[in-house]
Amino acid sequence: MDEAGYITVVDRMKDVIKTGGTIVASREVEEALFTHPAVSEVAVIGLPDPKWIEAVTAVVVLRPDHAADEATLIAHARGQLAPFKLPKRIIFRTDLPRNTAGKLLKRELRSEYAG
Numbered sequence: 001m002d003e004a005g006y007i008t009v010v011d012r013m014k015d016v017i018k019t020g021g022t023i024v025a026s027r028e029v030e031e032a033l034f035t036h037p038a039v040s041e042v043a044v045i046g047l048p049d050p051k052w053i054e055a056v057t058a059v060v061v062l063r064p065d066h067a068a069d070e071a072t073l074i075a076h077a078r079g080q081l082a083p084f085k086l087p088k089r090i091i092f093r094t095d096l097p098r099n100t101a102g103k104l105l106k107r108e109l110r111s112e113y114a115g
Contacts, residue, residue: 015106017046017054024056024085026106032080033058033087036073038066041096044087045110055088059109061095 001007017024026044033042041061046054062068070090077086091113097105 017044017056019046019049019052019054019056020084021053022084026056029056029058029077029081029085029087032077033060033073035080036068036076038062038068039073040064040066043096043104043106043109045106045113047089047110047114049088052088056085057113058087058090059096059113060090060092062092 015026017026024046026046029044030042033039033044039060040063043059045057045059047057049055058073060068060073073090074086097108099105
């Protein structure tokens with residue numbers, strides 16, 4: 001809440017990506033990719049990038065018996081997102097890391113792929 005009494009809803013700081021001088025909410029990109037019928041799970045993270053500061057990166061788990069490649073998923077998201085919000089890279093995995101309560105561990109993904 002600011003001094004005028006207005007409330008601003010913000011995402012968690014690590015769930016926003018600072019890319020090319022703009023801020024992208026990872027959730028918005030996740031929601032766009034999740035609407036593709038081949039996507040079972042998705043986590044969007046920012047990874048260090050010399051040009052963009054952080055590159056919007058999607059880590060995707062595909063549904064069994066479905067196929068999609070990086071270009072297909074980016075083209076799908078293009079219809080829903082501004083160009084600067086599109087993933088620069090998509091990483092495919094068989095599962096996403098979670099804690100014992102089932103919460104997605106994006107910090108583990110950032111750590112694994114940042115190097």
